[in-house]
């Protein structure tokens with residue numbers, strides 16, 4: 495692969511010439527699987543040779559993969575960073591090697607000059623949208639919420655928590671009674687929800703579950719059903735991602751609301767990379783994707799039908 499400097503000088507950076515390394519977190523959720531599929535499709539359409547590395551949820555594997563990409567001399571690196579901290583050294587190595595790095599779907603705590611851009615949603619806003627939906631739905635009633643957090647130390651877990659808390663602040667009738675990580679997986683979401691139900695009078699004291707992603711919400715729905723309660727009615731369910739399965743649950747009245755996160759982070763990332771390599775155009779440091787609220791009123795069956803073949 496040509497070096498970035500050469501490509502910029504020649505002014506002939508066509509996506510088709512590119513080799514890009516992609517360090518993916520793993521496959522913890524339906525959304526994650528969709529992001530992998532879409533990234534591979536986007537690369538294929540553009541003739542990009544995509545080197546894929548699955549980190550199995552471990553930052554150390556991501557760092558190893560990035561070092562491997564640097565050693566191979568790839569033209570650019572995409573990283574979906576599992577946690578927010580601990581990236582400075584490896585990003586400085588990529589910078590020294592003049593390899594641009596683009597972050598996908600999660601933010602990091604590192605100096606901005608260490609990466610070209612980050613393509614992510616506004617995760618605080620996502621949490622806020624979920625919280626505002628609950629505030630409206632609950633009205634003046636007392637509501638004990640249980641929260642299923644995403645992976646500890648990840649930017650969506652930190653930010654979605656904050657956004658939700660901001661939204662319910664000032665509404666003393668709504669309180670977060672319990673909050674624990676479910677690691678963004680269905681299995682953990684179910685397990686943790688079971689323990690919340692046990693601790694809260696067999697679930698009878700819980701008014702709503704706020705899950706940082708749909709997969710944990712789907713796990714929680716299962717736990718609520720097994721406890722003999724009705725998800726969506728006895729316990730309201732609000733989450734984030736908008737994967738097909740949550741629309742199915744919404745169409746059956748078992749989930750109430752979700753905030754959409756596009757799995758297409760790679761499209762905007764490759765567009766920005768193309769321009770940067772062609773003539774040095776610096777993209778914005780943050781390329782923000784849209785966040786849209788869906789409720790049971792938004793034809794969940796129809797949305798499910800339109801999304802179900804997209805590979806997630």
Ligand code: AHR
Pocket residue numbers: 522523524525526599600650678706707708709734735755
């Ligand atoms: O970083 C995005 C989050 O990671 C998604 O909301 C979740 O499903 C995933 O695993």
